[in-house]
Every structure is written in C-alpha cells, then in structure tokens.
Amino acid sequence: MNFFFSADYVLPAIGEAVKNGIVEVTDNGVICGIHTPGNPALSGKTIDKYDGIIVPGFINTHCHLELSHMAGVIPKHTGLVPFLQQVISMRAAEERLVQKAMKAADKQLHEHGIVAVGDHANTAISASIKAESRIHYHTFVEVLGFEPELANQKLADAFIIANQFDKKTTSITAHAPYSVSKELFKLLDDEATKQQMPLSIHNQESEEENRLFRYKNGKFLDFYEALGKDITGFKAQARNSLQTFMPYLSRETPTLLVHNTYTSSKDIFFIERQGRNVTWCFCPNANLYIENALPKIGNFIHYRHKITLGTDSLASNDRLCILSELKTIHQHFPNLPFTETIKWATINGAEFLGIADNYGSLESGKTPGLNLLKHTNGLAITPETEVIRLI
Structure with a gap:
C-alpha cells in the first residue's frame, strides 16, 4: 500500500521545489515519486495535506x-x-x-x-x-x-x-x-x-x-x-x-x-x-x-x-x-x-x-525519511518552525 503526503511545498534537496507537491511512498518508506497537483494518477487517492514544507530526513x-x-x-x-x-x-x-x-x-x-x-x-x-x-x-x-x-x-x-x-x-x-x-x-x-x-x-x-x-x-x-x-x-x-x-x-x-x-x-x-x-x-x-x-x-x-x-x-x-x-x-x-x-x-x-x-533527497527508490516543517513562510523557515517526522 502506498501513502501520499502533500504540503505547501515539497523540497526534495535535489531539483526544484514543487508547490503543493505530493510525495508518494510505500509502506516501507521507499519514495515512488513526487507528483504535481492535478495529476490524474492521483484520482481517488487519499492525500494527507499539511501546511508547511516537506523535506528529506x-x-x-x-x-x-x-x-x-x-x-x-x-x-x-x-x-x-x-x-x-x-x-x-x-x-x-x-x-x-x-x-x-x-x-x-x-x-x-x-x-x-x-x-x-x-x-x-x-x-x-x-x-x-x-x-x-x-x-x-x-x-x-x-x-x-x-x-x-x-x-x-x-x-x-x-x-x-x-x-x-x-x-x-x-x-x-x-x-x-x-x-x-x-x-x-x-x-x-x-x-x-x-x-x-x-x-x-x-x-x-x-x-x-x-x-x-x-x-x-x-x-x-x-x-x-x-x-x-x-x-x-x-x-x-x-x-x-x-x-x-x-x-x-x-x-x-x-x-x-x-x-x-x-x-x-x-x-x-x-x-x-x-x-x-x-x-x-x-x-x-x-x-x-x-x-x-x-x-x-x-x-x-x-x-x-x-x-x-x-x-x-x-x-x-x-x-x-x-x-x-x-x-x-x-x-x-x-x-x-x-x-x-x-x-x-x-x-x-x-x-x-x-x-x-x-x-539525503526525495528521489524515486530512496528511503530518506520524510520530515514536515510547520510554521514556515513560503520557502523559508522561521524562528517558530517545528519539525514533525512523517516517516
């Protein structure tokens, strides 16, 4: 079973940030890919949506x-x-x-x-x-x-x-x-x-x-x-x-x-x-x-x-x-x-x-962990930013 996590931005560390991106991972934490919003492949999928930035472990x-x-x-x-x-x-x-x-x-x-x-x-x-x-x-x-x-x-x-x-x-x-x-x-x-x-x-x-x-x-x-x-x-x-x-x-x-x-x-x-x-x-x-x-x-x-x-x-x-x-x-x-x-x-x-x-990066086939940074300002962290471990 695969899981889908989305945030205001997905910042994969390699490559560009994806606004409102969706990270697909297996139940073993393997990255399957990063999807852009509106991707028809996501139709009917349950997506956990968060405020903030998703980054690698x-x-x-x-x-x-x-x-x-x-x-x-x-x-x-x-x-x-x-x-x-x-x-x-x-x-x-x-x-x-x-x-x-x-x-x-x-x-x-x-x-x-x-x-x-x-x-x-x-x-x-x-x-x-x-x-x-x-x-x-x-x-x-x-x-x-x-x-x-x-x-x-x-x-x-x-x-x-x-x-x-x-x-x-x-x-x-x-x-x-x-x-x-x-x-x-x-x-x-x-x-x-x-x-x-x-x-x-x-x-x-x-x-x-x-x-x-x-x-x-x-x-x-x-x-x-x-x-x-x-x-x-x-x-x-x-x-x-x-x-x-x-x-x-x-x-x-x-x-x-x-x-x-x-x-x-x-x-x-x-x-x-x-x-x-x-x-x-x-x-x-x-x-x-x-x-x-x-x-x-x-x-x-x-x-x-x-x-x-x-x-x-x-x-x-x-x-x-x-x-x-x-x-x-x-x-x-x-x-x-x-x-x-x-x-x-x-x-x-x-x-x-x-x-x-x-x-180190959110790339297909890797198991890098997944962190959510809450209380951010666009693509910037703030003194109030917190880290929540998603995987």
Missing part, C-alpha cells in the same frame, strides 16, 4: 553520543581549552548512566527527524545503542596522540575499539590538529586510503589552536602542562593549524573539517588551491555554547566544497536537532536561502557519509 554529520550524560554539566562560553579540561575531568560515569543517556539521545535524534549521524567515539560503549537504533550511524573512532613515538600504539588501540562496531560504517580518524602528531596523521591517512573510508577532524574551533601552531603560545601550553605532556619537540609553524596538518593527508582522502569557527579566508583558499577532497561541517549552536562565536560562513560558500551540519554533543549543545542549527544559521546569515541550506542538512551529508543511494 536530516543528516547530522557530527555528534558525540557517548558524551550525552554530560548534558548541562559544563557552563556556556568557557572557551575551548577550559571546555576540554572539563570534559576530560568530568566524563567518567557509571556505564549504566552513560547507556541510559545515550539511549535517550538516540531517541531525541530520531524524534527531531534525523535519519543518519556521523558520530565520534573514543570507546566502544555506544556500539550496542547504534546496533539497535533506527538511525544509520557512521562511527568515527577518534585517535589522540601528540607524542610521535606513540603513533603506532595509538593506531593499534583504535583498531581494538573500531572492531567492536560495524566495519562497513566505521572509520579511524584524527581528533584534532592539537592532539595528533604528524606521524599519526600519516598513519591515519594510510589507513583511510586502504579502507576507502572518510576522515572527520575537529578544525580551528578556537583561535588558541591557531596561536599554538603559529607562535607556540597561548592556553594550549597550559593544557599540555596540566596533562603532563612534553611538547618540547613541537615547533611553531608560522601558519595556521589547517595549513600545517592538511599536507600530511592525501589530497584524495575524503575529509570532513568540523567547526571551522576560526578558519580564515586564506585557509579556505589554501584548501581550494590544493584541490582537496574537503567538506566543511558547521555546528553553530555548539560554537556559540563554547566560544560564543560563529564561523564566517559567507567566506565558505564561494568555493566548490560542500557544506554539512552537525550538532556536536549534549555537553556543548542544548539539543540534538538539525532544525535548530538551521535556525541559528538563518538568524545570523539571513541572506542565505533555505533552498540552499536544506542541502547542507540533507544530501551533502549523505554524500560525504557514502549513503546518498538511500538517504
């Missing part, structure tokens, strides 16, 4: 499910380095409590219309939640190791964790430039090439990261000292972190650069000039939570690189909701059309995660 390309138990624990606007220090000191908790929080977070993601997630993990504690979830997860097992001599051991430890997840949807990746040595970056790139898997790396979330790489000063020096890390071998690079670590990776390696709050126009042009296979991920609500700052999104949209959206974790966000991220973007960058940013929230993320055959 959302893709959240950056989350940390295993930090869900830290919701509301860390104050806002601390800056990245104090935030990291508090995560390290406060993340330990009873496994029962962590599992309960992750299960609730997984439910929240689903209820907010999210159908797929790129999730960072430092342990295998989220494996059972993901195996039972209605959401498609790609797990990025984070590796941290700033000491060159530990590179091989750090990678071996990551394999132990990665092997507890679904091999087809798991990558081993670098955490961030300030936590991974050149030697480890090169090992991770070799592994990504061998396994044909993408990388997802936190990038320039704080200006302190750029200060570390340009001048070897700032709050990260105190951070390493507090951790007992000896970084005497690290030398100032006289350039930002992105321009330092990206040459350690192959140009063809699919790489998601996450946050980019302090990425400069010169950094963006550096990526463009080198022909890198880079996708930019923005997590605006987390950026405001931690640094009270946003990326200069206008600088990114002039280049060919694609943009995706993430929520980060409940340790740095009030909710795991891609619609909330879209609202923040449109509040601060009102000239951006929703017909463009919907791609950031859907098809671009599906393409980066390698799941665009099934997710």
